[in-house]
């Protein structure tokens with residue numbers, strides 16, 4: 001979702017890094033490029049204006065920061081401003097008395113029910129006793145969908161198909177949930193295709209009845225500014241405490257993520273990154289800002305790897321990458337590890353410097369299997385020293401993997417490209433980020 005922003009911002013960053021001094025022309029050009037990038041990515045126009053004004057103001061009288069050159073100083077300001085508009089990371093609040101009730105609201109089809117299951121699963125993975133409940137009396141199928149999801153992850157689901165009054169239903173399910181000794185209850189509410197006064201009244205009544213600790217608006221990232229406008233109405237009528245952005249894995253332009261905090265004044269708390277129950281993550285503004293600037297997201301990459309392999313191995317692998325010691329053997333090992341982590345592109349995007357080049361490194365999932373077969377057909381020596389792979393070796397590898405010499409060449413080229421980038425970044429010191437980035441493990 002951040003590809004467009006990453007591509008454009010990385011260009012700005014590259015230009016700034018080459019700038020010798022902070023003259024008006026350099027800064028104006030950078031700001032113009034940023035403005036274009038933000039508008040193209042569908043960022044709310046007022047947010048764009050604020051972003052540019054704040055940077056301009058900070059630049060007035062700005063001295064070059066010690067240890068950085070002129071361009072890096074501007075990059076640091078842009079990073080700070082990105083963090084500013086994305087807002088601070090805010091974890092879920094907890095109620096004084098259990099269960100903490102998290103009410104999910106939003107239009108039909110945004111992924112609300114799926115998100116209720118994902119959030120419950122996420123909290124369960126943190127060791128909490130969690131349950132889900134539905135207050136939708138008009139569409140019994142929605143409650144059924146929620147219970148099927150809950151069943152698949154062994155969590156209790158509180159529904160009452162006989163009850164046709166949403167408020168009475170809410171009272172009943174809350175009572176049941178309270179007796180179940182839960183830490184969290186996720187309350188999925190009814191959705192509509194459009195904003196509807198009757199539904200809003202119902203939501204307000206439910207809110208007053210159950211006093212939820214969190215009221216999270218589930219927004220479909222693909223709907224861009226429309227989703228923000230709808231969220232605004234929900235916020236005015238019901239009062240939101242946060243947003244969950246779904247379908248971030250799609251080709252949404254990313255502007256919505258940069259607009260929510262400023263327009264609504266509430267944080268994005270989680271993002272949905274796929275259709276599966278585990279495709280769900282807390283929203284980390286600092287990591288997103290790094291990713292947008294083309295600085296990668298090593299922290300998320302390591303966390304993803306840790307989920308699939310042991311910690312030592314993940315750290316060793318990341319360090320090898322940071323030192324540009326990356327061999328085809330490493331690539332093969334990574335391919336095996338990340339098979340369960342979704343499309344390879346999503347992983348590559350987290351590697352510093354690769355996010356912005358991702359278009360040149362397109363690896364689709366069919367290719368994924370092919371790459372593995374090709375590397376498997378190499379000898380261990382060839383994997384460590386790919387430069388020894390000559391014409392006859394290529395022929396043998398292609399035959400062994402059921403592919404063509406062209407396919408083998410492609411893998412070697414992609415590998416070389418990755419290695420080149422890592423080397424370049426190591427040399428330019430970009431791996432050691434030019435300023436203090438929080439949360440980096442090195």
Ligand SMILES: Nc1nc2c(ncn2[C@@H]2O[C@H](COP(=O)(O)OP(=O)(O)OP(=O)(O)O)[C@@H](O)[C@H]2O)c(=O)[nH]1
Pocket residue numbers: 107108109110111112113114115142145191246247248249250271272273274275279
């Ligand atoms: N790619 C992707 N699809 C998602 C994500 N979250 C939900 N979906 C899909 O979006 C569709 C709608 O999700 P639901 O959970 O049924 O949506 P809802 O808002 O509850 O809609 P109703 O149940 O119709 O009220 C489903 O096909 C989900 O699999 C996500 O993060 N990424």
